Amino acid sequence: MELPLSSLPRKLNHHCPLCGRILVNDDVEIISLHNNQMMVYTTCGSCGVGLIAKVSWLPQGLVGLGVLTDLTRDEVKQTANLSPITADDVLAIKMLTDKGYLEIKV
């Protein structure tokens, strides 16, 4: 199924959840695009809050979920392309902390 990219800016036309200003579509950037899902980032020009939205194109239409963030656009780009944490990663951290090579403070 092809994504309706030409209609995306119109679909994302909404207000900032923090200050209520209308978000400008020109500030919306597609961070990643895979199959029928994309991650977009925008910044409110009034209060400066960042908004990350995951948008999926389904047969029923566009479905999106957004979160406010203090991450910059570049930070979101860097983290969006990282590999997910695996079970082996968690076990390696556990072994390092058990042997005293690594300390985790909460």
Ligand SMILES: [Zn+2]
């Ligand atoms: Zn705002």
